[in-house]
Amino acid sequence: MRPLDLTLMYWKTTCRSCRASHARSWLIAASPLLVLSIVCASNVSTAEPKGRRQKPLVPLPNVVAAPKDNPTTPEKVLLGKQLFFDPRLSGNNTINCATCHLPDKAFTDGLAKPKGVGGKELTRNTPTLLNVGYFDKLFWDGRAKSLEEQVLGPIQSPDEMNQNLDELEKELNAVPGYVDQFQKVFGTEATRDGIAKALAAFQRTLVTGPSPFDRYLGGDEKALSYSAKRGLELFTGDADCVRCHRGPLLSDGKFYRLGASFGDAGLAATTSKKEDTGKFRTPSLRNVAQTGPYMHDGSMQTLGDVVAFYYRGVPTTTSDGLPLDIQPLFGQSFSEISDLVTFLESLTGEPPMITPPELP
Ligand code: HEC
Numbered sequence: 001m002r003p004l005d006l007t008l009m010y011w012k013t014t015c016r017s018c019r020a021s022h023a024r025s026w027l028i029a030a031s032p033l034l035v036l037s038i039v040c041a042s043n044v045s046t047a048e049p050k051g052r053r054q055k056p057l058v059p060l061p062n063v064v065a066a067p068k069d070n071p072t073t074p075e076k077v078l079l080g081k082q083l084f085f086d087p088r089l090s091g092n093n094t095i096n097c098a099t100c101h102l103p104d105k106a107f108t109d110g111l112a113k114p115k116g117v118g119g120k121e122l123t124r125n126t127p128t129l130l131n132v133g134y135f136d137k138l139f140w141d142g143r144a145k146s147l148e149e150q151v152l153g154p155i156q157s158p159d160e161m162n163q164n165l166d167e168l169e170k171e172l173n174a175v176p177g178y179v180d181q182f183q184k185v186f187g188t189e190a191t192r193d194g195i196a197k198a199l200a201a202f203q204r205t206l207v208t209g210p211s212p213f214d215r216y217l218g219g220d221e222k223a224l225s226y227s228a229k230r231g232l233e234l235f236t237g238d239a240d241c242v243r244c245h246r247g248p249l250l251s252d253g254k255f256y257r258l259g260a261s262f263g264d265a266g267l268a269a270t271t272s273k274k275e276d277t278g279k280f281r282t283p284s285l286r287n288v289a290q291t292g293p294y295m296h297d298g299s300m301q302t303l304g305d306v307v308a309f310y311y312r313g314v315p316t317t318t319s320d321g322l323p324l325d326i327q328p329l330f331g332q333s334f335s336e337i338s339d340l341v342t343f344l345e346s347l348t349g350e351p352p353m354i355t356p357p358e359l360p
């Protein structure tokens with residue numbers, strides 16, 4: 001008898017044994033005459049992620065909760081806004097936060113990678129600050145646990161704003177307008193703690209309004225086009241994007257290795273664990289149509305490029321043999337990519353109107 005013809009085939013359908021409605025590889029062991037067995041490869045290799053059956057997609061809440069020791073007040077937000085736009089925060093007084101997080105570019109810069117004060121290119125893409133207050137862990141590798149903790153990073157980083165905090169405090173305390181405001185808001189002179197808290201409070205207000213997708217979730221059937229609805233169906237079904245892109249931000253806030261590019265340690269830089277190499281936080285997809293280029297290294301120009309990446313036959317391991325957290329999708333038609341892109345475009349909500357304030 002001839003040995004079994006073992007053929008690995010990919011089939012896109014609902015898995016009858018695990019009842020998951022998503023694309024999975026099916027292992028078909030066949031003899032020349034007879035299909036002997038069909039095994040859903042997802043049963044063999046991956047467990048159902050926890051919480052999968054919970055409502056994965058929900059509207060964005062209107063307000064970001066503030067920590068107890070830094071309540072959001074209008075005066076603090078105004079102070080934070082001034083600091084955000086103030087070049088005094090950089091070592092040579094030439095750049096401010098808005099140099100890289102531009103309000104009219106959804107608080108990104110439209111570049112693959114930005115340049116800091118010295119003109120040196122940074123290694124990662126500038127993330128949007130829209131809705132950033134909803135994240136528990138910040139940066140592509142999650143190394144900061146709060147906006148208060150995060151903000152002193154770029155100010156001091158030699159490649160970003162290259163500012164010494166003692167000098168910054170001195171500089172701001174020489175400006176009467178700032179001295180008054182810090183007194184009013186914090187009851188102290190300008191301190192690094194107050195600077196961080198005010199900038200954090202300002203960033204918590206950068207919340208977008210309802211997108212067509214939110215209106216659809218709220219019951220407005222007409223808010224999404226036919227193509228966007230098909231995209232949503234793929235997103236939550238066969239393409240299984242919700243495995244990671246879920247919750248109000250369409251991000252689970254966790255870390256994965258997709259293999260978009262190699263060479264950046266990612267999460268491993270914080271944890272020093274080899275298995276975290278090349279893992280990055282799932283980005284928010286809110287207003288994603290406005291935040292390109294994409295991925296931690298800005299290596300993908302358009303949403304079409306990103307979605308095509310998920311459909312492409314990416315390798316299943318890195319060159320170090322670390323497994324990737326995604327398997328290539330096998331679509332039945334090219335329209336799937338454009339439907340997913342149309343859905344992603346429906347996630348754009350009205351950004352807050354922020355114009356540069358007058359500086360003290
Ligand atoms: C030179 C460009 C540049 C400047 C100036 C800059 N940033 Fe950033 N920002 C970046 C880049 C690049 C990252 C991603 C870095 C990483 O993940 O390692 C980032 C990340 C962040 C994040 C994390 C976002 C997230 O989704 O986790 C916040 C918040 C942030 N910046 C706020 C600020 C504030 C506030 C200032 C001013 C004090 C500032 N940035 C100045 C480029 C810049």
Ligand code: HEC
Pocket residue numbers: 235239240241242243244245255256257258259260261280281282283284285288291293294295296297303306307310325326340344
């Ligand atoms: C295993 C978890 C996971 C799955 C499944 C997944 N993503 Fe992602 N997604 C990520 C991570 C992590 C990144 C960032 C990767 C990087 O920067 O290297 C990302 C990046 C993106 C980006 C770029 C966002 C930005 O701001 O740069 C888009 C768009 C996106 N994903 C859409 C999708 C779509 C559409 C699907 C389904 C076809 C999907 N994702 C499936 C985890 C996932």
